[in-house]
Amino acid sequence: MEGEGESGVLHWAEEEPQELMLDQIRESYARYRLHVPEAERVMMRSLESYGQISPVVVCVQEGRYELIDGFKRLGAARKMGTLQRLLTRRIETDERGAKAAIYGLNRAGGRTREIEDAWIVHALVREDGLTQVEVAELLGRHKSWVCRRLALIEKLGPEARAELQVGLLTPTSARQMVRLPAGNQAAILGLVRRESLSTLELTGVVDLWMESPGRLPQQYILQHPREALAQAKGVELPSRDPRLSPPGNRIFEQLGTLLRQPRFEKLTRDAASVAALSGDMVMECEDNGRIDTQPDHPDVVRESVPPPDRQDARCQP
Numbered sequence: 403m404e405g406e407g408e409s410g411v412l413h414w415a416e417e418e419p420q421e422l423m424l425d426q427i428r429e430s431y432a433r434y435r436l437h438v439p440e441a442e443r444v445m446m447r448s449l450e451s452y453g454q455i456s457p458v459v460v461c462v463q464e465g466r467y468e469l470i471d472g473f474k475r476l477g478a479a480r481k482m483g484t485l486q487r488l489l490t491r492r493i494e495t496d497e498r499g500a501k502a503a504i505y506g507l508n509r510a511g512g513r514t515r516e517i518e519d520a521w522i523v524h525a526l527v528r529e530d531g532l533t534q535v536e537v538a539e540l541l542g543r544h545k546s547w548v549c550r551r552l553a554l555i556e557k558l559g560p561e562a563r564a565e566l567q568v569g570l571l572t573p574t575s576a577r578q579m580v581r582l583p584a585g586n587q588a589a590i591l592g593l594v595r596r597e598s599l600s601t602l603e604l605t606g607v608v609d610l611w612m613e614s615p616g617r618l619p620q621q622y623i624l625q626h627p628r629e630a631l632a633q634a635k636g637v638e639l640p641s642r643d644p645r646l647s648p649p650g651n652r653i654f655e656q657l658g659t660l661l662r663q664p665r666f667e668k669l670t671r672d673a674a675s676v677a678a679l680s681g682d683m684v685m686e687c688e689d690n691g692r693i694d695t696q697p698d699h700p701d702v703v704r705e706s707v708p709p710p711d712r713q714d715a716r717c718q719p
Contacts, residue, residue: 412495413495417492424476426467427488427490429476433521434504435518438474438569442478445477446481454488457488457489457490458491459507461503463500468500470503498526498540501526502522502541505519505522515573516551516577517573559579559588561588562579565591579591582612590604590607606631607630
């Protein structure tokens, strides 16, 4: 692959870092990165206090400079209005190598995220036509890792995928959404927006939805998500809703009784969901508390990992 040798080392252009005007730098590859407004604001404060500490990384595609690494720095510089140029360092690579470099530079900097990894994998497989085994070799990962990342994007509905791309849906929430059948995701996404559900509440709602035996309990969850969660935890709620007719209240009480059945105790025992939330919290705390917000990047795209054997790239158990 042009731009990457057998050792996985980036091919830096034989030239000194150069300054480019902000409008000379394109951001076509920004679609593979999460937009996090708060992180961009932190970067603005860093640039205002210390200036640009390390160059952003670019490559040349069709005669134009494309950003590979440094999206927060470029976004912050555009918003500040006082910076007109950024110092850049160029790598020599092709389209596939550019995507691999995005993954490698972020992994080397300790900032890789599961969803961003999944977008890169999805693009390499669906846009560039690589097999999952070839993607695994390119990124220095096992083919089962590639298979899981690909499934994460392809199981996410188009509406949820679009909201994730612009930062309206968090990666943790996206992981919960992919647990649902594609046909149910839009309804739950609308519920999250309407009720402003927290990530923890969404996890509980998805748990309840997956355990629901039919349409009526699911409709109850959509109409009364927090009541359903409270009842699943054994909290007694009023059996009469003044907004409902007598027949409606009877159905409300019957559904409440149904949702208090033992199958819904899973909500409080789901350690896997708690572990996922804890992992995201740790990542966010580390990101927010990082002192050096513009770390220098080593020249290594991937760790020295033996490539997987070439065989069918199906998920392994």
